[in-house]
Amino acid sequence: MASTLLSPMVDYYNDEEELDSVDEDEDRSFRGRDSEEDTEDASETDLAKHDEDDYVEIKEQMYQDKLASLKRQLQQLQEGTLQEYQKRMKKLDQQYKERLRNADLFLQLETDQVERNYIKEKKAAVKEFDDKKVELKENLIAELEEKKKMVENEKLTMELTGDHGGPENIKQASPSSPEHLPSTPVDAPSQRYEARIEEGKLYYDKRWYHKSQAIYLESKENTKISCVISSVGTNEIWVRKTSDSTKMRIYLGQLQRGAFIIRRRSAA
Numbered sequence: 001m002a003s004t005l006l007s008p009m010v011d012y013y014n015d016e017e018e019l020d021s022v023d024e025d026e027d028r029s030f031r032g033r034d035s036e037e038d039t040e041d042a043s044e045t046d047l048a049k050h051d052e053d054d055y056v057e058i059k060e061q062m063y064q065d066k067l068a069s070l071k072r073q074l075q076q077l078q079e080g081t082l083q084e085y086q087k088r089m090k091k092l093d094q095q096y097k098e099r100l101r102n103a104d105l106f107l108q109l110e111t112d113q114v115e116r117n118y119i120k121e122k123k124a125a126v127k128e129f130d131d132k133k134v135e136l137k138e139n140l141i142a143e144l145e146e147k148k149k150m151v152e153n154e155k156l157t158m159e160l161t162g163d164h165g166g167p168e169n170i171k172q173a174s175p176s177s178p179e180h181l182p183s184t185p186v187d188a189p190s191q192r193y194e195a196r197i198e199e200g201k202l203y204y205d206k207r208w209y210h211k212s213q214a215i216y217l218e219s220k221e222n223t224k225i226s227c228v229i230s231s232v233g234t235n236e237i238w239v240r241k242t243s244d245s246t247k248m249r250i251y252l253g254q255l256q257r258g259a260f261i262i263r264r265r266s267a268a
Helices: 002-079 083-161 252-257
Strands: 195-198 201-204 207-209 214-219 224-232 236-241 247-251 260-264
Touching (some): 195 252, 247 252
């Protein structure tokens, strides 16, 4: 009976011990979980710090690599071995040679053009010189021939009129020579004619005569010549014969004395 009474008590105490054991296990479990959580937090912090250090280190390495690359390229550029520099220099060299080639071509073209112009101008100058030389010679010959005709006509005029004392035939004589003494005209015409020149026109025997006018020229020997007035000077006129186009010079004095007589004629 005593054992029967003691049995419930023993079970009670056993239950108490089991409960205490369970509580201790739970406490230990809770403490273990807390410790694990703390460890995990510490690990995460360490990992984040490690990652940040690695990032900084990587950036630093990238910077150093880039700087080293730029320094290396700069050194190659100084030495002329940089690939990009050589590529661009090749292109510049091609452009330079092309420009020089074009300049040489342009120079050759301009030189050829100048040479052609020089030859052309030289030929033109030679031709012009030869032409003017011939023209000058022909003009001088014509002038001399004209002067020769004038002299011959003056001689003919003097022969026709017997007038040897015109202004063009005055000789220089010494005061003691007979030619220097005054002479008395012989067979001077009794009739005198009014003759003068005004404004390029000849006024003769109450009529006006002008250049290119057709006239008859009569001498005191009764010769009659068909002429045209070629020019009117200040003290003389020039007439051109229609027969042979030779010219004669007639002075106002000869017209006034009647050595020559002018009469109008029809131009036809």
